[in-house]
Amino acid sequence: MYRSTGFVSFVLRRLTGIALVLYLIAHIWVIGSVNGGPELFNSRLAAVQTPIFKLAEVALLAAVVYHAFDGIRLLIVHYFDVTEYRKSLFYAAFVVSVILTIAGGLPILLFAFQG
Amino acid sequence: MASPVKSKSMATIRVQRFNPDSDAKPYMQEFQVPNLQGTTLLDALHRIKHEQDGSLTFRRSCRHAICGSCAMNVNGRNILVCKAPLQGQLDRKGAVTIKPLPYLPIIKDLVVDRSTFWNEYLRVKPWLVPPATSPEKEFRMSPQEVAALHNAETCIMCGACYSACQVVALNKEYIGPHALLKSFLRVLDPRDSIPGERLAEVGTDEGVFRCHTIFNCIDACPKNLNPTQAIETLRRLAQKRTAFEAARVERQRTIAGSLDAEVTPAAEGGVGDVP
Amino acid sequence: MRVFQFQRISAIALLVFLTIHMTVVHYPPFHIDFSRIIDRMGQPLWKAIDIAFLFFVLLHAISGSYAVLIDLGGVARMKRTLAASAILLAIVGFVYGTLTILAFQPPV
Numbered sequence: 001m002y003r004s005t006g007f008v009s010f011v012l013r014r015l016t017g018i019a020l021v022l023y024l025i026a027h028i029w030v031i032g033s034v035n036g037g038p039e040l041f042n043s044r045l046a047a048v049q050t051p052i053f054k055l056a057e058v059a060l061l062a063a064v065v066y067h068a069f070d071g072i073r074l075l076i077v078h079y080f081d082v083t084e085y086r087k088s089l090f091y092a093a094f095v096v097s098v099i100l101t102i103a104g105g106l107p108i109l110l111f112a113f114q115g
Numbered sequence: 116m117a118s119p120v121k122s123k124s125m126a127t128i129r130v131q132r133f134n135p136d137s138d139a140k141p142y143m144q145e146f147q148v149p150n151l152q153g154t155t156l157l158d159a160l161h162r163i164k165h166e167q168d169g170s171l172t173f174r175r176s177c178r179h180a181i182c183g184s185c186a187m188n189v190n191g192r193n194i195l196v197c198k199a200p201l202q203g204q205l206d207r208k209g210a211v212t213i214k215p216l217p218y219l220p221i222i223k224d225l226v227v228d229r230s231t232f233w234n235e236y237l238r239v240k241p242w243l244v245p246p247a248t249s250p251e252k253e254f255r256m257s258p259q260e261v262a263a264l265h266n267a268e269t270c271i272m273c274g275a276c277y278s279a280c281q282v283v284a285l286n287k288e289y290i291g292p293h294a295l296l297k298s299f300l301r302v303l304d305p306r307d308s309i310p311g312e313r314l315a316e317v318g319t320d321e322g323v324f325r326c327h328t329i330f331n332c333i334d335a336c337p338k339n340l341n342p343t344q345a346i347e348t349l350r351r352l353a354q355k356r357t358a359f360e361a362a363r364v365e366r367q368r369t370i371a372g373s374l375d376a377e378v379t380p381a382a383e384g385g386v387g388d389v390p
Numbered sequence: 391m392r393v394f395q396f397q398r399i400s401a402i403a404l405l406v407f408l409t410i411h412m413t414v415v416h417y418p419p420f421h422i423d424f425s426r427i428i429d430r431m432g433q434p435l436w437k438a439i440d441i442a443f444l445f446f447v448l449l450h451a452i453s454g455s456y457a458v459l460i461d462l463g464g465v466a467r468m469k470r471t472l473a474a475s476a477i478l479l480a481i482v483g484f485v486y487g488t489l490t491i492l493a494f495q496p497p498v
Contacts, residue, residue, distance in 0.1 A: 004329070006281075010327050010329050017455075020451070021451050071401050086330050286462070
């Protein structure tokens with residue numbers, strides 16, 4: 001494959017997008033049980049709150065955040081001529097994603113493994 | 116860019132070979148050429164062909180970056196080999212890797228099949244369709260209108276951008292940055308009388324809306340052109356096609372006017388400067 | 391063109407809805423169970439927000455999946471079938487989701 005930051009951005013965007021679609025299906029499975037009463041809902045929710053799933057939740061956060069900020073980067077590229085800054089923009093989006101994942105992921109993990 | 120290796124007397128050229136008549140698949144072959152300052156990669160390829168292996172096959176013509184024949188993949192990037200200094204492409208061990216343009220079928224050695232490239236080019240009607248009334252002397256265009264076309268006109272159809280594009284790699288249905296740049300050239304040309312038809316042709320999921328702004332085309336272009344920006348502009352215009360067509364009709368009322376008439380370029384859909 | 395426009399419009403809408411969703415549902419306190427959601431999900435305002443959120447999520451997910459699928463050369467020939475299936479899937483998902491949201495009543 002022809003390697004470039006644009007290529008990395010494209011692949012990550014696609015992979016996070018597919019991961020998020022799969023997550024959506026799982027989410028509908030859990031939330032859709034809300035009309036089945038508290039026992040059903042809580043049991044489904046408990047099934048996806050185990051420590052492994054907590055780690056997966058951080059990965060989910062990473063996927064959402066990266067996908068969102070790369071998407072914002074695309075909106076900027078669409079409305080402004082950023083040819084000169086195309087690489088910097090990508091690095092900025094990536095760095096912001098990493099920071100927010102850590103900032104949001106730490107509370108999730110801390111809560112899960114102490115609570 | 117690899118740092119120049121001036122101390123070594125010989126440079127190693129690793130070339131991808133493939134003869135469909137005798138080889139099952141492509142393989143790399145190494146040659147040694149004198150590491151002389153001032154020689155280009157094309158010079159090196161010629162030296163190999165003329166002195167070492169006459170069967171080495173590659174396309175070239177003008178040898179000064181205007182015909183677009185010699186685009187190849189060198190050290191992972193698409194460039195014109197006629198304007199690449201040999202020493203600038205060598206790695207620390209004094210070697211350079213030359214492969215044919217990626218994602219296209221290989222005919223032989225460094226020669227690829229560019230049929231899809233040319234078919235997409237023809238598909239966008241890359242010629243001017245002038246208005247019904249010809250001017251007595253000239254078409255009256257403003258300096259801004261001419262400037263907007265300048266970069267797109269410089270394209271030499273070398274195929275570096277098309278072959279670097281990941282979308283082309285995935286799917287040959289995509290029209291391609293080269294043809295979309297040419298379409299942009301004609302869409303923005305006030306002398307052209309079919310902008311609506313052009314925008315309808317490229318404003319589809321196979322055209323401008325398939326570009327994922329990966330920017331490889333800009334990286335690859337030996338003339339520093341900007342197909343991505345052209346595609347973004349076409350995307351905007353495609354969404355406002357009717358208004359753009361009407362503006363062109365209005366513009367063409369004065370374009371074939373007499374020398375005394377004032378040149379009044381219409382605001383055509385908010386087109387920005389093309390870098 | 392439409393897929394591209396749907397993608398962009400739903401993306402912008404989702405930036406808004408996701409921010410609301412993350413701050414209201416997921417950040418502190420972190421524990422989520424039935425009792426936490428019943429107050430909010432019984433209110434008509436939140437039902438409306440959730441239905442709109444679902445609409446834009448499905449629009450973005452379906453447009454995105456369609457874009458990914460047509461890039462894979464082999465399936466490009468089935469474009470029309472893919473588009474129809476995608477729209478159907480989105481409608482089914484939206485109807486199921488909306489009915490679930492509307493039907494929810496906090497138990498007395």
